[in-house]
Amino acid sequence: MGLFAGLVLAGVGTFWWQGRAQVEQNAPPPPEPEEAAPLPEELPEGDPGDMIGPAPPEASELTREERRFFRYDRNRDREITRNEMLSTRSDAFRKLDVDGNNLLTFEEWVVTTSDRFAEADTNGNGKLTPAEFATTAPKRKPKKPSCKC
DSSP states (O other), X not given: OHHHHHHHXXXXXXXXXXXXHHHHHTSOOOOOOOOOOOOOSOOOOSOGGGOOSOOOOOOOOOOHHHHHHHHHOTTOSSOEEHHHHHHXXXXXXXXXXXXXXXXXXXXXXXXXXXXXXXXXXXXXXXXXXXXXXHTTOOOOOOOOOOOOO
């Protein structure tokens, strides 16, 4: 019975494969590549300062907190989900091993990070807005004055 089933499956597979090959043989030819747009024959010779047109947009400098926020916000929807927060916390994981014995379990780390996320999520919707995320910023140490020798 098994031999018969194997032969039937092999026969069906052969006919199916041949049917695909016929479809591919009768497929339309691939589209021809489009020609590149021709370059303008002459470039303007005037001073760019004389040209009239809209000014280019000015690049805005992100604040330190915005850069920190976007390191976590992987999909740039201006909200940090729990998974986004946990995915970038490997360095913090290493810092949680207080006794230095490298025996910190992942569950212990997740509990600490989840608690920190829950504390920052003041409205309890499971997402951090930029204002909520700002509360998780690490405390900055004051800079030591550099020597001006």
